[in-house]
Amino acid sequence: MIQFPYFDIILRSVAVYFFMTIALRVFGKKELSQLNTADIILILLISNSVQNAMVGPDTSLTGGLVAALVLFVINYIIKKLTRKYKIFSNLLLDKPQILIHDGKLDFKTLSKLDISDEELKEAMREHGVEFFKNVKLAMLEIDGTISIISEDEKHLKQTHYKRKHNRKNLQKF
Incomplete structure (x- = not known):
């Protein structure tokens, strides 16, 4: 059986993406409408803290690019699902x-x-x-x-x- 070397990074990136989505939902996505200095610092620190959780021991350029690609793909899929299926929209998006x-x-x-x-x-x-x-x-x-x-x-x-x-x-x- 051939083992895909970046499968672990893909799984970790998916887990971090969904964790961050849930955390933003719980802690108030509406607060992102206007970022101040403290918010930007928080975002930078969060991105630094979850980097290792996504790439694990693979700190290579390829590992980072795979993680970034996975995040872009997941985001694209989530946007398509929320537009197409009301259940995803209700689950992930706030209402006015x-x-x-x-x-x-x-x-x-x-x-x-x-x-x-x-x-x-x-x-x-x-x-x-x-x-x-x-x-x-x-x-x-x-x-x-x-x-x-x-x-x-x-x-x-x-x-x-x-x-x-x-x-x-x-x-x-």
């Missing part, structure tokens, strides 16, 4: 969440998503909306942005606001 509807705040959703009153007001101010009652619809999109649709008598206006990280939570690290 309604934060304000017709001027009424959804406090349960805001609390669950840990979106503060000040974050919501900042998003509104950034797009010229002064009062909650003037917001027809505010949603947290799957990419972490807050979409604001306000309606006045003359026109319908839609704007986006990238959610910033809560500084208090970053100080825990």
Whole structure:
């Protein structure tokens, strides 16, 4: 029986990819919408920490390229599956969440998503909306942005606001 020398790297890379996908899902993918210095450092440290888990003792150029190729292929397959099959989409992708509807705040959703009153007001101010009652619809999109649709008598206006990280939570690290 012929043994494929990079089979171990392929298995390790697949395992790391799914671990990272699950970790991002659990720890808040919406936080990736706007990266700050601490987030970039975290990403760099995570990539360094999982490198050995993917390539094991093979630190050759070929081993690294095989691991990278596997990650690209898995990512491509996952994207195709999420577009084609709703079950994969539901499992891997977040859904947009309604934060304000017709001027009424959804406090349960805001609390669950840990979106503060000040974050919501900042998003509104950034797009010229002064009062909650003037917001027809505010949603947290799957990419972490807050979409604001306000309606006045003359026109319908839609704007986006990238959610910033809560500084208090970053100080825990």
